[in-house]
Amino acid sequence: MARTPRNDALILEVLGRNRRFRSCQEVHIVLVRRSSGQGKPPSLSTVYRALHRLVREGLLDTIRSPDGELLYRLCRTSDRHHHLMCRLCGRVEDVPQAEELSAALDRIGGASGFGGLDYTFELSGVCPRCS
Amino acid sequence: MARTPRNDALILEVLGRNRRFRSCQEVHIVLVRRSSGQGKPPSLSTVYRALHRLVREGLLDTIRSPDGELLYRLCRTSDRHHHLMCRLCGRVEDVPQAEELSAALDRIGGASGFGGLDYTFELSGVCPRCS
DNA sequence: ATGATATTGAAAATGGTTTTCATAACCATA
């Protein structure tokens, strides 16, 4: 059953090349460029499908760009962590999970009566190089 | 110069009616329903334009729904707070700011070298009524 | 009124993403 689509490796390699979040279309363009000479690159649909699959399997993180595009990035660690994006150059840095959050979560869960609490904690700032 | 578009008040009133984030199209539908009998409701374009303007002026908060839609809500200007959305029914509850966050922010800022740190902390869960 | 400026509605365009569906690749089995 668990057959491995033959393009997943390619896509993971593209995402592994640097530390920036990329849109599906950016990934696709890289694949198209890279396949000059070699055979045909995977189609855009295939890249979309592969990215979905990889997210589902926990191999990729996603964030949304300010204009609503979905961006993908190889997930370094399997531990939970946050993303700190530079507002000027767009580079993203991983930040270890803030352990303060679990306390806050517990407290909020208790006070609100909500169950199955989950959260997103996205950080932005200006990186040293840009300031 | 600062003419006031005649529909801004209407839209603000719709958003003021309850505490949920709403998409532009939801706001528009409310306006359409509400204008049965009275004159024509503003067009969808006008609602989009008004919401942009109100966000620009700082009167509205926005978040993105999981599927990428932009949602709007009247901004409680004063104190910072978080949003706890029910994954099943979509209702949003305000949660007082987690004071743990400021400590985490300071620590992360120091460790990363980033300046001007800002963050979003969005919560989701299952509300009492849905569980 | 006159004209300058800002707003509006209707329809079309945009653009990222998803769906469709026919075809190809894959894999187990005989």
Place this chain on the structure above:
DNA sequence: TATGGTTATGAAAACCATTTTCAATATCAT
């Protein structure tokens, strides 16, 4: 190697929230 069932793929079309266009209105100062 043939056979058949299952999954992956490409190309094009569909989707759908949002934006843009542009002609028609409304608004306001003079």
